[in-house]
Amino acid sequence: MKKILVTGALGQIGTELVLKLRKEYGVDNVVASDRNRHDSPVFDEGFFEDLDVLDANRISEITNKYKVDTVIHLAAMLSATGESNPQALWSVNMTGLYNMLEVARENKLAVFTPSSIAAFGPSTPKILTPQDTIQRPTTIYGVSKVAGELLCDYYFNKFGVDTRGVRYPGLISNGAMPGGGTTDYAVHIYYEALKNKKYTSYIAKGTKMDMMYMPDALDAIIQLIEADPSKLIHRNAFNITAMSFDPEGLKESIQKYIPEFQLEYDVDPVRQKIADSWPDSLDDSAARQEWNWNPKYDLDRMTQDMLETLGKKLK
Numbered sequence: 001m002k003k004i005l006v007t008g009a010l011g012q013i014g015t016e017l018v019l020k021l022r023k024e025y026g027v028d029n030v031v032a033s034d035r036n037r038h039d040s041p042v043f044d045e046g047f048f049e050d051l052d053v054l055d056a057n058r059i060s061e062i063t064n065k066y067k068v069d070t071v072i073h074l075a076a077m078l079s080a081t082g083e084s085n086p087q088a089l090w091s092v093n094m095t096g097l098y099n100m101l102e103v104a105r106e107n108k109l110a111v112f113t114p115s116s117i118a119a120f121g122p123s124t125p126k127i128l129t130p131q132d133t134i135q136r137p138t139t140i141y142g143v144s145k146v147a148g149e150l151l152c153d154y155y156f157n158k159f160g161v162d163t164r165g166v167r168y169p170g171l172i173s174n175g176a177m178p179g180g181g182t183t184d185y186a187v188h189i190y191y192e193a194l195k196n197k198k199y200t201s202y203i204a205k206g207t208k209m210d211m212m213y214m215p216d217a218l219d220a221i222i223q224l225i226e227a228d229p230s231k232l233i234h235r236n237a238f239n240i241t242a243m244s245f246d247p248e249g250l251k252e253s254i255q256k257y258i259p260e261f262q263l264e265y266d267v268d269p270v271r272q273k274i275a276d277s278w279p280d281s282l283d284d285s286a287a288r289q290e291w292n293w294n295p296k297y298d299l300d301r302m303t304q305d306m307l308e309t310l311g312k313k314l315k
C-alpha cells in the first residue's frame with residue numbers, strides 16, 4: 001500500500017483528493033499538508049502537517065517521519081493570481097517543485113504533479129491540441145507549467161525519479177472554492193445560479209476552454225499513479241479533458257434545470273487574454289491509450305450533479 005503525502009491539500013483539488021485517498025488507501029496512509037490552515041473537512045480525521053514547500057528540510061522531515069513513498073504535489077499559484085504577482089508564482093511553482101523533486105531523488109519517492117492547459121499558448125494549435133506540440137505560453141503560470149513538465153521529465157531521465165502528471169483543464173467542483181484561476185467562472189456560475197438565478201461572466205461569449213468535473217480529475221490521479229510504468233511513453237503532462245464549452249454552452253446546460261437562469265457579461269481583460277491564449281479543445285488520446293483514461297462526466301451530467309450537491313450544501 002502506498003504512503004502518500006499531499007502538498008497544497010487545502011486547495012480546490014487537495015480538499016477532495018485527501019478525502020478520496022483516505023477512503024482508497026486508508027486514513028493512516030495519507031498525510032495532508034498545506035502552508036495555511038483554514039476550516040476544511042480535511043481536518044475531520046487523519047494526519048495533517050504544516051508545510052511550506054519552499055522549506056526543503058521540512059519536506060524531508062515529514063516524508064521521513066511518515067515513511068512516505070509517493071507525493072502528490074499540488075502546492076502552487078494559479079493563472080490569474082500569478083499575473084498579479086509573477087515573482088511569488090515563480091517561487092512557489094518552481095522552487096517548490098524543485099525542492100520536492102530533490103527530496104524525491106534523495107529518498108526514492110514517486111512524484112505526481114499536475115500541469116495545465118496553461119502550458120499552451122497562442123501559437124499552439126487550438127482545436128484538438130495534440131499531446132506533443134508547440135508550447136509558448138504567455139502567462140507566468142504557463143511558463144512555470146512548461147518548465148515543470150520539463151523538470152519532471154529531466155528527473156525521470158537523469159535520476160530515475162518516478163515522476164508522473166497530467167495537463168488538467170479547468171476543474172469544476174463543489175468542495176473548496178477554486179484558487180484564483182481563469183476557469184473559475186465555471187464554478188462560480190453554479191453558486192450564483194442557485195443563489196440568484198443569474199451570473200455575470202468575466203469570460204466572453206464564444207470563449208471555449210476544456211473543462212472537467214472533479215470526480216474525473218481525482219480518478220485521473222489515482223489511475224495514473226497506479227498505472228503500469230512499462231506502458232507510459234509520456235509519463236508527465238498527459239493531455240486530459242472531459243468537455244469543452246463557452247459560457248453560453250454552460251448557460252444552456254444550467255437552463256435545462258433552472259429555466260429562468262440568466263447570463264450577463266462584464267469581461268475582465270486580464271483573464272480574457274489568458275483564456276484566449278489557451279486551447280479550445282485537447283486531444284487526450286495518449287492518456288486514453290497509455291493508461292485507459294476515460295472520463296465519466298459530460299457537461300449535462302456534471303450540471304445535474306453540481307446543482308443537486310450544491311443545492312443541498314447551500315440550504
Ligand code: NAD
Nearest residue numbers: 008010011012013035052053074075076116168170171179
Ligand atoms: P488551489 O489554489 O486551490 O490550491 C493550492 C494550495 O497550495 C492552496 O491550499 C495553498 O495554500 C497551497 N500553497 C500555496 N503556496 C504554498 C506553499 N509555498 N507551500 C505549501 N502550500 C502552498 O489550487 P488547485 O486548484 O488545488 O491546484 C492544484 C494543482 O493543480 C496546481 O499545480 C494547479 O496548477 C493544478 N491545476 C489546477 C487546475 C484547476 O482548475 N483547479 C487546472 C489545471 C491545473
Ligand code: AKB
Nearest residue numbers: 078079116181182183
Ligand atoms: C486556471 O485557470 O489557472 C486553472 C488552470 C486551467 O490551470 N484552472
